[in-house]
Amino acid sequence: DAGVIQSPRHEVTEMGQEVTLRCKPISGHNSLFWYRQTMMRGLELLIYFNNNVPIDDSGMPEDRFSAKMPNASFSTLKIQPSEPRDSAVYFCASRPKTGAWGEQYFGPGTRLTVT
Amino acid sequence: SQQGEEDPQALSIQEGENATMNCSYKTSINNLQWYRQNSGRGLVHLILIRSNEREKHSGRLRVTLDTSKKSSSLLITASRAADTASYFCATAYQGGSEKLVFGKGMKLTVNP
Numbered sequence: 001d002a003g004v005i006q007s008p009r010h011e012v013t014e015m016g017q018e019v020t021l022r023c024k025p026i027s028g029h030n031s032l033f034w035y036r037q038t039m040m041r042g043l044e045l046l047i048y049f050n051n052n053v054p055i056d057d058s059g060m061p062e063d064r065f066s067a068k069m070p071n072a073s074f075s076t077l078k079i080q081p082s083e084p085r086d087s088a089v090y091f092c093a094s095r096p097k098t099g100a101w102g103e104q105y106f107g108p109g110t111r112l113t114v115t
Numbered sequence: 116s117q118q119g120e121e122d123p124q125a126l127s128i129q130e131g132e133n134a135t136m137n138c139s140y141k142t143s144i145n146n147l148q149w150y151r152q153n154s155g156r157g158l159v160h161l162i163l164i165r166s167n168e169r170e171k172h173s174g175r176l177r178v179t180l181d182t183s184k185k186s187s188s189l190l191i192t193a194s195r196a197a198d199t200a201s202y203f204c205a206t207a208y209q210g211g212s213e214k215l216v217f218g219k220g221m222k223l224t225v226n227p
Contacts, residue, residue, distance in 0.1 A: 004157070031213070033214070035217075042217065042218070042219040042220065043158075043203065043217040043219075043220075045214050045215070045216075048213070048214055050213070055213070056214060091157055091158070093157075093158075101145045101146055101207030101213055101215070102163070103148060103160040103163055104158075104160065104215065105160070106150075106157030106158040106159070107157050108156060108157050109156075109157050
């Protein structure tokens with residue numbers, strides 16, 4: 001199994017530009033989570049989906065952030081416009097159908113730098 | 116904040132020694148999980164302990180849970196240099212959504 005796939009692995013962009021992060025969950029998993037990790041705030045949950053439906057987006061910092069999951073094998077996290085304070089590592093994780101609150105499988109992350 | 120807190124925040128030991136990390140949390144949980152993160156990588160699930168369990172083992176890992184004290188500990192026995200990583204506890208809270216709440220992590224360094 002390929003595991004959770006994220007792209008790009010690194011992204012450097014200028015303030016004001018649109019950034020799109022991509023995630024392919026593990027096949028057969030029905031929950032998908034987007035996290036952001038910084039030294040100051042640790043690992044924060046931004047949003048999660050069950051069966052492609054957004055369930056909890058209370059962690060999305062502001063309207064500049066949006067996430068979609070058009071099908072079971074693909075999700076995007078978009079930041080528009082990006083700001084320097086968005087610099088962080090963004091992780092996608094998926095979880096199998098075996099039950100709520102179960103273990104999550106993380107991707108390698110996308111390191112975003114906004115200058 | 117419902118966030119779990121790991122203690123200590125950093126630990127440096129010699130290879131072969133045991134490493135103990137503690138986690139405290141604030142409200143009733145469904146389960147508590149431990150994850151490892153190697154530098155520059157994603158988190159890897161290590162072990163899950165349910166609220167009705169008190170102790171669990173997996174290889175060199177031993178996890179305990181004390182729901183009366185709202186705390187958990189992760190013991191790594193006979194540590195190896197490859198155990199050098201950051202370790203996170205994550206709590207699944209009852210009555211809420213299905214999300215996990217992660218602590219800020221603890222950096223373990225195992226010196227060869």
